[in-house]
Amino acid sequence: MRVSRYRQSLADNPRPFGSPLYAGQSVEMPILSRNGEPAQRRSRPYLHIIVLMLSTLHAVLGRNAARPREKILSILKKLALAAGIATALSSAAMAADMTVGFSQIGSESGWRAAETSVTKQQAESRGINLKFADAQQKQENQIKAIRGFIAQGVDAILVAPVVATGWEDVLSEAKEAKIPVILLDRGIDGPEDLYLTSVASDQVKEGKVAGDWLVGTVKDKDCRVVELQGTVGSTPAINRKKGFEEAIAGHSNISIVRSQTGDFTRSKGKEVMEGFLKAENGGKNICAVYAHNDDMAVGAIQAIKDAGLKPGTDILVVSIDGVPDLFSAMAAGEANATVELTPNMAGPAFDALAAYKKDGTMPPKFIITESKLYTPADDPKGEAERRKSLGY
Amino acid sequence: MRLGGRDVAETAFRMEARGVSKIFGTHKALDTVDFGLLAGEVHALLGENGAGKSTLIKILTGAYQPDGGEVLVDGTPVHLDSPLHAQSFGIGTVYQEVNLLPNRSVAENLFLGHQPTRFGLVDRKRMNKDARVLLKRYGLEIDPASELGSHSVAVQQIVAIARAVQLSGKVLILDEPTASLDRDEVQRLFEVVASLKRDGLAIVFITHFLDQVFALADRVTILRNGKLVDTSRLSDLTRTELVRKMLGKDIAFSGSTSLEAQRPVTDVLLEFKNYGRKRSVRPFTLTIHKGEVIGVAGLLGSGRTEMARVMFGIDPSDEGSVTLNGKPISIRAATDAIAHGFGFCPEDRKADGIFGDLSVRENIVIALQGKLGWFRALNRDEQLDLAGQFGESMDIRAASLDMPVKLLSGGNQQKVILARWLATDPAFLILDEPTRGIDVGAHAEIVRTINRLRDDGMALVVISSEIDEVVAYSSRVVVMRDREMVAELRGEDISPAVIVQAIATHGEATSEETAA
Amino acid sequence: MTRISFGRILNTQTIALVSVLLLNWILFPGFFKIEWxxxxxxxxxxxxxxxxxPVAILAIGMTAVIATKGVDLSVGAVMAMSGAVAATLVVAGYSGPVAVGGALAVGLACGLWNGILVAVLDIQPxxxxxxxxxxxxxxxxxxxxxxxxTFSDPTLIFIGTGSFLGMPMPVVIAFALMVxxxxxxxxxxxxxxxEAVGINRSAATLAxxxxxxxxxSVYSVSGLCAAIAGIIVAGDIRGADANNAGLWLELDAILAAVIGGTSLLGGRFSIPMSVIGALIIQAMNTGILVSGYPPEFNLVVKAGIITVILMIQSPLAGQVLGFFGRKKSGASR
Incomplete structure (x- = not known):
């Protein structure tokens, strides 16, 4: 019903992309205009000056510091472009002058950084002009950025939503402006007609792939598993736990004996694993550790080593994400398996967008990326190197 | 009932306080004070710090409830629960700091909470129109839609008055409204007040400036130490009489200084030459000898405290020079002054003097320790020795040297601060109001100490509004007025009458100038 | 003499620490087991x-800052910076000691910056x-x-995970720093x-x-402490995690100082007590890990225990306890 309404509105307007009314208009970000308000007049002026200076400095430094790397990357990409003339040219020609806004959550993890750089690479290789906005973990900033994109009249908007709720107003505005929105990597709670499609991995499946690997590895031996959960209540933590549990259900020889949160961080992963090792007879009672992300697994590996055990041998290590450091550990025989969460969410998104723009092909509502399992058989050393260049 | 001058028995008071008292702990801030306010008069309320002015005002505006006595409005006793409640009886107040919303429009500030509405919404058009009419009555031709903060303090002050009158309409209390205004702005404000007076408003006016009292007020009520001194018509009072009443009606006019204080002194310790600081105290020249007490007299706001702060380097001087034992020295901060053997007991003991949570011992040793620096620490035994020695010499009554100083009485706290400086073995000690707000015993002990230190050869500058006390221990008396040192009295001239005269005289001249 | 030292040791903080440890022991019998x-x-x-x-080290600096009636919210971020600086220096080929020096210099500079904003420009801390x-x-x-x-520099790794006389280096460093x-x-x-500046800055200046x-100086020390904590945390995981290192630890450090009896209004302070405060917080964290409760309980349990500790320390509770204490000593007299 809702999808059809979206189609309807598209049919009504023969030129759904870009809004010439707004194009070229300067965009005033509300956060800046607020600082100059006279409400602050009576307080100490230098304080505001300092804060302003700092934030400006921060912003300027941020951009400048990012530039050299971007330049190198862009040069590399141009070389790649030149090499792959045929495909690149055709896609670039098709998407000529297309401007896409990308509201990224932030750079809270290496994976996120890789997603950002892969998105930029993908846009570059297709000749898409990408406008990037880092929301620094705040929905407020994302909403502002999206409003900014709408006002600029971009052709499409990519959003990696920081939270699941509260998007209806701003996405309706985008819809009214006839700008298609594609969600990356995370979903939202809300009417499905607010976005064109959503590109994400299936987190439950990731957990299941990890669990299936463990089931296949231990066969019918008894295995006591400890689990390092992600941040309590976060969607990936819930789903990756669920998938893993589904996989081991019906295998009574495998059981999760301890489960705690490591907040997706390396140092908490290490700390929690230390606790588990003490609580499980110095680790002798643990057969495997399942970490909801690789960072926690890397921390856990260190804790296992500190306890005088061999990770990968004495205790199996399986985790999700596929970050370079985990591949390095795998190459050293200290990790056994990881399920890749591809940082290339933008590629399928741009493909769907191009098809849609070309002849109105509606993409499926949910585009699921592949959840590939990597084991020591998959050239972990090479994978580590390849991934480091992606900006993890 | 004292009403001063004219017989006003038949005239009904617009507002009246009958025998009101207010007690904080054991301290009587206000002691059975009568205060009557007539319609169509400007009534000045005068008194030094701690006289009870603000307590009385807070009772009149409902911020405090009196512990005794009653408040009447139009002859009917009322209970004012809060300033808002007082407002409903027609009593409005304007404070020194304008407490309106600077980022809202003038009109919004005038009508905030009482905006004219239309269909339940604020009728901005009408509000602005009403505001323009209202402002015109106050001689203000400003755009009511403009932001309040974009106007001068004087205009904001007048807007605040307009709002208060608009909301209340019977009694207007002006609490030091002129403190942050320049001369022209004061004039403008006075015109507004005079016109409100003609409209029959009863106005209470609080200020430190005697000129303004004589220029604007019809009657004056003087408080001192929480007690009513007098209510008079201004026309019945001379300036000298007024100052005398403010400083204490029981001044013995024959009082003279002690013989010891008048001993000839020869050794010059300090010479301040044209020493001053802009916006603080005009340049003064003062020679201070070893073994003498320079008394500093003057009203609140006369520049007496500012002089002390400049001498001690808290507010460093920006002109003039100072020599110590003939050698030029530079005092840019309190630490400089202390390094040169200065000490300073500030006026506001609680805010600038004591460290409430620290022990008596630590409070006594801290200035010496500050002088010794971070790394030459006095150990506990040395501290106890020092604290014991100086505590005893000052007769500090504390159960233990390790108890927090905040548990001591005001008098004992003052003695602790004196002991703190004596422990640094100073050559020069500045005492700002050392006897204010302390009990009789401590008072006597401090006066005794001042005499003893002088006789031991220390040089002291003592600021006090207790004129007879100043007369008793001073070798010379410096009189401050309008941030300027206006007289240096010695010998025979050191008497309450001459001092009061010196404090008051200049004001008379100024008001004549204004009148002319 | 013995009574004084006994009284010094027997206070709310140590009792709370022992209670939490005992609680851990009840939940996990192997809690006190120590092996070589x-x-x-x-x-x-x-x-x-x-x-x-790390929190104990932060609390050392934080306590001094809080005693001056200030607060240093930047310590977590300074940790992240110092770890990042140390890691990038060793990755760029500098030696471990140079990296440590660089990280400490960054911490000191941050502390100086904070101190100048607070002391010279009079901005609220x-x-x-x-x-x-x-x-x-x-x-x-x-x-x-x-x-x-990530790095593999032996100096940094030793600081994070090495040991001295059997004790982990972070513990040795924290203890040395506390002393x-x-x-x-x-x-x-x-x-x-x-204490004087914290209680009454105006009077302190006049004195x-x-x-x-x-x-x-106090803010600089806090910055230095944060830098040390940052190096330890980076060394521990052999990598500088700018996004997560020290995240929210400023709040733990403030809490440790408050549990240690330092008032947020400035004044009296005790650095060893703040360190004990940090250990109380960590004892709860570790206890939760070994107890086997689901992670959804973590924050609730922590908040509950802290509330109890702070309630015991409140002036009202002090009066009540003091009342009983007096009664007891009166009876023994």
Whole structure:
């Protein structure tokens, strides 16, 4: 019903992309205009000056510091472009002058950084002009950025939503402006007609792939598993736990004996694993550790080593994400398996967008990326190197 | 009932306080004070710090409830629960700091909470129109839609008055409204007040400036130490009489200084030459000898405290020079002054003097320790020795040297601060109001100490509004007025009458100038 | 004499620490088991000390800052910066000691910056340090370019995971720092001056204390402590995680200082008590890990225990307990 309404509105307007009314208009970000308000007049002026200076400095430094790397990357990409003339040219020609806004959550993890750089690479290789906005973990900033994109009249908007709720107003505005929105990597709670499609991995499946690997590895031996959960209540933590549990259900020889949160961080992963090792007879009672992300697994590996055990041998290590450091550990025989969460969410998104723009092909509502399992058989050393260049 | 001058028995008071008292702990801030306010008069309320002015005002505006006595409005006793409640009886107040919303429009500030509405919404058009009419009555031709903060303090002050009158309409209390205004702005404000007076408003006016009292007020009520001194018509009072009443009606006019204080002194310790600081105290020249007490007299706001702060380097001087034992020295901060053997007991003991949570011992040793620096620490035994020695010499009554100083009485706290400086073995000690707000015993002990230190050869500058006390221990008396040192009295001239005269005289001249 | 030292040890903080440890023991009987393994002590109790060390080190600096009636919200971000600087330096080929020196210099510079904002420009500490709390993590992310910079420098790794006489290095460093700073403030007049400035800065200035210099020094020490904690945390995971290192630890450090009896209104302070405060917090964390409760309970349990501790420390409880104490001593007389 809702999808059809979206189609309807598209049919009504023969030129759904870009809004010439707004194009070229300067965009005033509300956060800046607020600082100059006279409400602050009576307080100490230098304080505001300092804060302003700092934030400006921060912003300027941020951009400048990012530039050299971007330049190198862009040069590399141009070389790649030149090499792959045929495909690149055709896609670039098709998407000529297309401007896409990308509201990224932030750079809270290496994976996120890789997603950002892969998105930029993908846009570059297709000749898409990408406008990037880092929301620094705040929905407020994302909403502002999206409003900014709408006002600029971009052709499409990519959003990696920081939270699941509260998007209806701003996405309706985008819809009214006839700008298609594609969600990356995370979903939202809300009417499905607010976005064109959503590109994400299936987190439950990731957990299941990890669990299936463990089931296949231990066969019918008894295995006591400890689990390092992600941040309590976060969607990936819930789903990756669920998938893993589904996989081991019906295998009574495998059981999760301890489960705690490591907040997706390396140092908490290490700390929690230390606790588990003490609580499980110095680790002798643990057969495997399942970490909801690789960072926690890397921390856990260190804790296992500190306890005088061999990770990968004495205790199996399986985790999700596929970050370079985990591949390095795998190459050293200290990790056994990881399920890749591809940082290339933008590629399928741009493909769907191009098809849609070309002849109105509606993409499926949910585009699921592949959840590939990597084991020591998959050239972990090479994978580590390849991934480091992606900006993890 | 004292009403001063004219017989006003038949005239009904617009507002009246009958025998009101207010007690904080054991301290009587206000002691059975009568205060009557007539319609169509400007009534000045005068008194030094701690006289009870603000307590009385807070009772009149409902911020405090009196512990005794009653408040009447139009002859009917009322209970004012809060300033808002007082407002409903027609009593409005304007404070020194304008407490309106600077980022809202003038009109919004005038009508905030009482905006004219239309269909339940604020009728901005009408509000602005009403505001323009209202402002015109106050001689203000400003755009009511403009932001309040974009106007001068004087205009904001007048807007605040307009709002208060608009909301209340019977009694207007002006609490030091002129403190942050320049001369022209004061004039403008006075015109507004005079016109409100003609409209029959009863106005209470609080200020430190005697000129303004004589220029604007019809009657004056003087408080001192929480007690009513007098209510008079201004026309019945001379300036000298007024100052005398403010400083204490029981001044013995024959009082003279002690013989010891008048001993000839020869050794010059300090010479301040044209020493001053802009916006603080005009340049003064003062020679201070070893073994003498320079008394500093003057009203609140006369520049007496500012002089002390400049001498001690808290507010460093920006002109003039100072020599110590003939050698030029530079005092840019309190630490400089202390390094040169200065000490300073500030006026506001609680805010600038004591460290409430620290022990008596630590409070006594801290200035010496500050002088010794971070790394030459006095150990506990040395501290106890020092604290014991100086505590005893000052007769500090504390159960233990390790108890927090905040548990001591005001008098004992003052003695602790004196002991703190004596422990640094100073050559020069500045005492700002050392006897204010302390009990009789401590008072006597401090006066005794001042005499003893002088006789031991220390040089002291003592600021006090207790004129007879100043007369008793001073070798010379410096009189401050309008941030300027206006007289240096010695010998025979050191008497309450001459001092009061010196404090008051200049004001008379100024008001004549204004009148002319 | 013995009574005095007994009284000093027997206070709310130590009782709370012992209670939490006992509670852990009840939930996990192996809690007090300590083994000698690979030349170092190994056990849950050691984990409490080791994991508590970064917050304890932060609390050392934080306590002095809070005693001056200030607060340093930037310590978590400074940790991230110092770790990022140390990691990028060793990755760029500098030696471990140079990297440590660089990280400490960054911490000192941050502390100086905070101190100047507070002491010279008179900006309220909570705002002044908020600037660096926000900007600092951003700068750290710029240095690491958003990813975890991993290293294998033996000096940094030794600081994070090495051991000395069987004790983990972080514990040794935290203990040494606690003794050093405690002596520095108590064997000189600095402690008295810190308290004086915290209680009444105006009076302190009038009494001849160089309060500006003192404030700048105190914030600098806090910055240095944060830098040390940052190196430890980075060394521990052999990588600088700009996004997560020290995240929210400023709040734990403040809490540790408050549990240690320092009032947020400034004044009296005790650095060893704040360290114990940090250990109480960590004992709870470790206890939750070994107890086997689901993680959804973590924050509730922590909040509950802290509430109880702070309630016991409240003036009202002090009066009630004092009343019983007096009664008891009266009876024994």
């Amino acid at each position: 393994q690979d030349g170092r002590l190994f056990g849950s109790l050691i984990d409490v000390l080791n994991r508590g060390a 909570i705002i002044a340090t908020l600037v660096l709390m926000v900007a600092g993590r951003g700068i750290a992310q710029l240095i690491t370019e958003g990813s975890i910079v 050093l700073v405690t002596l520095a403030v108590r064997k000189t007049a600095i402690g008295l001056f810190i 001849g204390i160089r309060s500006r210099l003192l404030l700048i």
